[in-house]
Amino acid sequence: MEIWSELEGYTYNQLPLNIKAALARRSLSSIVLITESASDPEEALLLKQIAFERLNTRGVALTRQEVRSCLYYGKFNQLLFEISQNHILRKAWGIPIDDNEAIWRNRLYTTMEDVELVLRFFSLRHYHKIKENLQNFLDKYMIKSLGFYDKDIAILRNIFLKTISLAHxxxxKNLFNPKPFELQNITFKNKPYKTYYEAVMVGLSNHLDSEDVLIARKEKVIEATKQLFQEDKDRLLTGGGKTKADIQKRLRLFDDMLAQVINE
Structure with missing residues (x-):
């Protein structure tokens, strides 16, 4: 025992009366989820998550990604943590590299937003299947990931690493940061944007077979990206629009732009 080490080895009946009395006043609550109330395993897991989140109201509340990491721990979740340490990703998002003290002061790291960034990439590669809000979509992808095999994990790892290398x-140095594309009437904060990150990564992952072409024509890609920002009246690439339609439109716009550059 780290606290009250002098009680080490005692049974309950051997404890002093005042300590036994104090313990008797304490209770440990439990909630039993009856999985039979759900129609399928996926719904049962979602029910479990809802209950977990409602109980997560005291002390320091967990973020949505921290909850996912607790509930859906497996090989895919381990992959998310592994990839979140990628140096290109960390540098783009301003997450310290090889500095154990500084990293604990980084909000993206301490709230697992860096891990969620990786999850967003994998899940949004299937953006045409979105039927609800993004966070629920991420939840369902985590549930499906529990059935992934080792070969699936290896394929996903390779896709991410090839994609972020191509993006870089x-x-x-301006990876995921739209600041260089601002005009007189359009200004952006000098930082990476999640929505822009999603568009770049998902779009490029769809064209890895044209990697050499995209690198050779990178100036055209950059110019076409600038044109996208000029025409993006709804600011979809920088956080405007949260609906299913907005997400799908944003990702399609970037994907179509890349296809056009490739096919020129």
């Missing part, structure tokens, strides 16, 4: 070769 094209956009360099």
């Amino acid at each position: 070769q094209i956009y360099g």
Whole structure:
């Protein structure tokens, strides 16, 4: 025992009366989820998550990704943590590399937003299947990931690493940061945007077979990206629009732009 080490080895009956009395006043609550109330395993897991989140109201509340990590721990979740340490990703998002003290002061790291960034990439590659809000879509992808095999994990790892390497070769130090594309009437904060990150990563992952073409034409990709921001009246690439239609439109716009550059 780390606290009250002098009680080490005692049974309950051997404890002093005042300590036994204190323990008797304490209770440990439990909630039993009856999985039979759900129609299928996926619904049962979602029910479990809802209950978990409602109980997560005291002390320091967990973020949505922290809850996912607790409930859906498996090989895919381990992959998310592994990939979140990628140096290109960390540098783009301002997450310290090889600095154990500084990293604990980084909000993206301490709230697992870096891990969620990786999850967003994998799940949004199937954006045409979105039927609800993004967070629920991410939840369901985590549930499905529990059935992934080792070969699936290896394929996903390779897709992410090839995609972020390609993105870095094209956009360099401005990766996921739209600041270089602002105009007189359009200003952006000098930081990476999640929505822009999603569009770049998902779009490029769909064209990995044209990697050499995209690198050779990277100036055209950059110019076409600038044009997208000029025409993006709804600011879909920088956080405007949260609906299913907005997400799908944003990702399609970027994907179509890349296809056009490739087919020129």
